[in-house]
Amino acid sequence: MNRITLTVNGVRHFVDVEDETLLLDVLRDTAGTTSVREGCGVGACGACTVLAGGTSVSSCLALAVRYDGAELTTAEGLDENDDVVSSFVDCNAAQCGYCIPGFLLMSRELLSENPHPTGQEITDHLEGNICRCGTYPEIHRAVAAAAERRAIR
Amino acid sequence: MAELREGWVGGRRARFDTAGRVRGLVSHVGDQPVGAGAHVAVHRSTQPHARIGAVHTADALAMPGVYAVVTGAELHKQLGDRLFTGPAFADQPALAYEKVRYVGEPVAAVLAADLATARAAADAVYVDYEELPPVYDLADALTGTAFVHEELKPSAVFGDLRHLHGVRDTNVNYTYRLRHGDAQAARDAGAHTVTGEFWAPPTHHVPIELPCTIAWVDAGRLEMLTTTQTPSYVRQTISDLLGLPLSRVRVTTRPLGGSFGAKMYDRLEPLAAALAWTTGRKVRIVASREEAFLLTTRHGAAVTSSLTADGEGNLVSAIADVRYDTGAYADVGPRITGKSGMVAPGPYRIANASVLSRCVYTNKPSAGPFRGFGVPQVTWSHESLIDELAHELGEDPYAFRRRHLLREGDEAPMGTRMHSADFVGCLDAVANAIDWFSPLDRGTGRIRRGRGVAVGVKAVLTPTIANAVLQFNQDASATLLISTIDMGQGSDTIMAQVAADVLRMDSTRIHVVRADTDATPYDTITAGSRSTYHTGNAVRRVAEAMRDKLIGLAADRFGVPASDVELTEAGLRGGGQVVPVTELILGHFGARGATLTTEANYTSKWVPYDKETGRSAKVTEHWFAGAVGVELAVDTATGRVRIEHLAVAGDVGKAINPRLVEQQLTGAAIMGIGHALFDQLVLDQGQLINGTLLDYQLPSVRDLPGRLTPIIVESPHDDGPFGAKGVGETGILGVAPAVANAVRDAIGVRITRLPLTPESIVTALEGNA
């Protein structure tokens, strides 16, 4: 058993985890962040995406002990007025919405690295996330819209 | 005012709680804690077809944290043959009993303190099998001597399947026959006949939310919270399984993280209920992604068919032999076999038609409902054939279809008339969108371009029942109780729009209660695109009843006849007076917070298939009509298809919310692109070999067409709520054949097996060379 510290959306959690405990399970079972979801268990769908220090991670493949001291952000931690959140809302970029938190965080990561992505760069960055409802056109538009909103500020 | 109207019929208001969905704040079944409940894992069969000998559970039981290991034999001892459930046949046991019928079938269930322990213990169970000859495919099933089930056991949950009878020594559990005129003689006498052997493989729905069921016993009642599209059905199944009155079963739900047919009828629920009831423990079952692939699939289907024209190019004969591979359990396969078999000739004026449609057992994971309900598989054949016939006659494939498409009032080959099914309008819309009539740069060298169209027809499930209860609150908000499940399609939103339009109120002040069989009224299922029409009609009626009630109260208050009172945005108006609804209700009850209640029902009726001809004067309450147009490029060196433009049109009668309708059309089209190009379950000797998302292929953002154009066609239905019909499946029907027809146009090769992988295209080109 290992005692680790995780800061999740600004709140510090002290958690006891086994060596094999996955970050996904800590986030869901202990930190109460239900926006982080298991969709495939193999890093292929993106529903379990979390940002660690701003970098996207598949929490279903990540050992929790490795994130001792990490600053984690999940979709719940983004403000409703955040440019990416509001662009997703305005572009209607959610149907069932189950996968959308993952897309949201990937989009945040992209725009922090690359504030003016081309359409192809948006596609390249979102290629590892699956939306089975097929909301891709709206999501793509939302990322472009968020980049524009940021540029105007 | 304009904002208010955006929430009425025809308005483009956003879904309820889009901001919450985006940030992951919507609560799903899997988010609910179960405290000290037992986590369940399942030990699965390694054999496709075998008698179960001893089930060795001692090692599993000895593991710390394991509460119990339950076998099918133990459940059968307590529940008897009630262990077998299913919407068409009571053929599927919650845990395999005496026999296993597919690789991956649940044989024993482990209850443990946590999921990891349960899964480890499930691995520690081992089973002695006596192997039986397996039935791997349709050919084995139809010509062999091995039988998946000794005897067919029809269930009678749904009225339209009552006529199914148990028989022995066959793998065909249901046969639908359509005989209209003499199709064989017309074919023999015809001038031009095209034929084909078509195959659409099994596929999986892969909603990203995994199936999850929590069940417990409370005060002698079985309660459950589950990921289902069919709470009313599940309640009946659990009632039958446990021998309880319906009042002692409660099924509750949360919004689904996608479903597409995957989460309906008997999935995890019978097992969860049986375990909770027999052990007394609260149990939670969640399927891993690998397990979810085994729970249900889309039917693989083979179609052998022909289409014949006379010397003038009139369609004189359509013949189809359709075989749906339903796997080890019938599920709803028999209904698919009938409802989809009957439209195998396509939406055309055809003088003579003959269809043989069969539902066939094999030793594979069971197939059930999937967006389109078997129709995409027959659309694949009829839209490929009519395209080929147009080529044979030297006619334009668009114009040839247009000439023969069914019009308003036409009787389709299966005997029912067309209404609110504007095939021509849909076809014209997609042809215009992709510039069908403008010259096409067909490309040179490796890259070749082509265009294709396809039309689809589907009947809405009939007969079905919908109910609604409305509570109008004194503060001019409302609570709508229905059992429709919002799984992303936006039903909560459009039902509120229907009610708000009738009641001239703000739709965001209407709360739609999530289905709970203790509170929300019976509704057949949320599936088959039936909710907008059926539940929408119940909602319209319940809102109209409420409007009449409010008008009655106002008439009393004003001292004028009800016919002089009108409900407006400002309140009730009549006899020169106006009273806001808040004041009206407060005045009536003398209490803040009081509610008025109304209820309503909408039930559709059908005329059953004629036993001899398979025809019916009213086989369905209404039709879905859709069309797809595609322009694409084929890289003839790699075989890769790149869709440059896909246009998808659907006749929805009237779009309650055009924004959501467009999203249903594009979402269905994207799913259809997967089916057209790469999405399939691959089985080898009954063993699923691509059942993880590392191998199973789903469309990603990379697979989007260059352009994707949704088009709403509206020919209002006389009896639809405000003329509306559903749209969830319309967009998927014609995608695969439209792509194949465009490939045919681009490279001159007709491919009859889905999906159109690059390998299949390169192989076909080589065969042609």
Next chain:
Amino acid sequence: MPFLHRPTTLAEAVDLLSILDNAMVYGGGTAIQILVKQGILHADNFVDLALVPGLRDIEAGPQGVRVGPMVSLRRMETDERVRATVPLAAAAYHHVANPRVRNTASVGGNIAHGDYRLDPPTALLVLGATVEATSVRGTREIPVREFFTGFQQTALEPDELVSAIRIPAQPAGSGHRFEKNSSLGENDWPCASAAVLVTGHEVHIGLGAVAPTPRHVTFDARGLDDQQAVDAALEAAEPALDPIPDVRGGVAYKRALARVTIEDAVRAAWKEHRNG
């Protein structure tokens, strides 16, 4: 899951590898976690390199780059020095899986996995990269061209770990191209991939997914015109093509796709070389 050891020095890490039974290095952990979940990983101990300092360094100079084993694949595509010094390698790393997996997966783990379908080995083969393998016996250098010894087998001894990869700088004026073709979804594993480097006198081709191991072939390009270069490439590659049939295609299709991939990559690299 096997027992997790978390050494804090390289010496401790190689000590553990030398004494533990059936030990495996835990790098980024993406592939390992998948194998653990599928129940097909046969290790008793994991030696996690995350706490060992210095393994995330990228050193760059005119001769090339030296990359620590815990450098993420994503940094290989975004690091300006890597992009400038070995652009072919940056291009190949860019194509692995998706950005989120590349954030976690490590350079050392990627190559040690030894999978025949991976993208980076194609470029490392072409560029003549070297693997530094460290154990209690010291550090030895293994040319990448001798690293892949069989289907999912490498030249690493059980007690060795990848302590760095050295990639020589791409020659000035050379042309390069990485091409990848999937046969199902666009984002699927590759069905054929090729990295090509064209220098003044020779052409190097690295091939992925077309044989049980990543393959390297080369030929003399002096005096060839565009089409002759393509023909020579296909002829040189022919003996290396030995595809494994699976759900992504049969042998004949995979061979055909490999040839198209090689042709496209060679044409593009050749053109860049000529214009460069």
